[in-house]
Amino acid sequence: MRGLLISDFNIENLSSYLRKEPNAPAIDSVITSYGEVFQTLLDDTAACWSERPDFVVVWTRPEAVLEAFGKLLDCCPVNEKDLNAQVDTFSAALRQASKRTRALFVPTWVIPPFHQTHGLLDLSPTCGVARALMQINMRLLETLERVPAVYPLWTEKWIQLAGSIAFNERLWYLGKIRFSNDVFKAAARDLKAALRGVGGQAKKVIILDLDDVLWGGTVGETGLHGISLGGHDPAGEAFVDFQRNLKALSRRGILLAIVSKNEESVATEAIANHPEMVLKLDDFAGWRINWKDKAANIVDLMSELNLGLDSAVFIDDNPVERARAREALLQLFVPEWPSDKRFYSQSLLSLDCFDRPSLTDEDRQRTRMSAVDRERKESKLQLGNLEDWLSTLKTIIRVEELNQTNLPRAAQLLNKTNQMNLSTRRMSEADFHTWAREKNRRAWTFRVSDKFGDSGLTGILSIELNGSQARIVDFVLSCRVMGRKIEEAMLSVAIDCARSTGVKEVYANYCQTPKNKPCYAFLRQSGLTCQDGNTFVWDATQPYPLHGAVHLACEDARHIEKRPVGCESV
């Protein structure tokens, strides 16, 4: 991955740490001359932009890019309007530069503590430097809100991690390096986590052991009233806090699951009935509580959740179990775990593998959706016949053109879906939107709901029209709704649109990845003709049949044929 680092101080140390930090992605950075921030941001013909960078970091000192703030540091009177106007000018330059990259990171402004020694005046409305710093940061954040591909980063956190030597005057005067290397190390870690998040590689599931992880002690031996959880006890309180933090992560869309060596009935009784349990059974997307090998259970559970092992984190207090899981499942992330329970929350919250660029409604609802999925699967087991089961679901698919409202979720889905993904393109919100706005292209999103609940925006489809041919470019469906005839409905929408423009042939080129075999399997049995192994074609003189069990509701039905069981405007 190629990064471009723009700064008004010497930022080479950050470049070194980005290159050396062992976690993915591998990064090679180009550094612009320091002190040329505005010139570089505004000049799209500058050499550094000739090869489009995968990401850009613009890290500045407030006194260097905002003249008014510099004056404030010199205790000169400053007009708030001037200060705001300068922030807006800087923000506009950032917005302009953001169009030339997939992700533009902007660390917030900080100043050394020795600039904040005016006591009561630090927060004064007329000359308070600390107050002005908060204001300019807020102004910057507000002006960058909802700008695609721009991600502010919280520098203050890195400063706190580095402690009292964060601002290093030796490095500053020797080499115009503003911060100590601990700040750059923390920044490199966070930047890599952010890049993984933007690239859809954030972890999605936390798999938890039970005894001495969610509570203290062995529930199988002591019973639910004998475990340590809550109460006036340091460890008991720590377990409750740990559960609270897990619950908070689940509200960010991280699924929770259990793999534990226990009697299932005893463990689930403790979860359901212990008065201090924060997490309830509904908070877990699934579990394997038995005496089998944990590695085998993890594989089984992840298969049930339709997720790859590389999207999971396994937390276990037992170093032997951790080693076993690590050795058996190379893709699984198994963090080291403290033996002291009081550090569980800290360890959990220090994991940087859950970073993601946005939080959508689907993320917030993910745990509930998983519980609904479990119900749905149970009903499938009861109704053995697939057709019978599908007809009982009362599936409604709402189709919307790609727009500013559904774009964040669509981009998220595009970047993290692996299995039902025709071309596995990874694009930023801005790039996807720009791509879809071309005259000969169309892109839709699909929201799926049924009698069990709403699965949210779970599909993306895009096509490119070229004369008598149309090509399906993106065919992306969340694994949560796969196998419920949504795939066929999406094909039907693509083909109807193509037919309405006189296209004779619709084709889909399958781009194989290590993970998208389910997409190939679907195409093989979709009714499209397989031409050369990876190209599938539909004769667009014929409509593509929509399964009778699904009801298609289109926001914009202009180009979609109406059929008895099919599309109707909403």
Next chain:
Amino acid sequence: MKPTKEELIDIIYECLGEVNEQLPKDQQIQKSPDASLVGRAGGLDSLGFVNFIALIEEKCAYKYGIDLSLMDTALREDGALENVGRFADSLFHQLKKTPL
């Protein structure tokens, strides 16, 4: 209390360890008295050298309460930067002259 020469060498190695964190493996400086520090025979580039000097000053200040400004002195002595051992000697003499 001022550091002994052995303690100084430990500090130098500690600082080299930190500087090496930023360097590709083939450019890392060995923790050995003969290892070239800067110059034609290889060693640190200008940025690495700045980082190294700042770290040495920082650790001397933190561990022994000695304020040093090595850029003023370290570069003046002939051959002081030739290798790790020469640098340790030079630093040791420098510290002997520096008041606590």
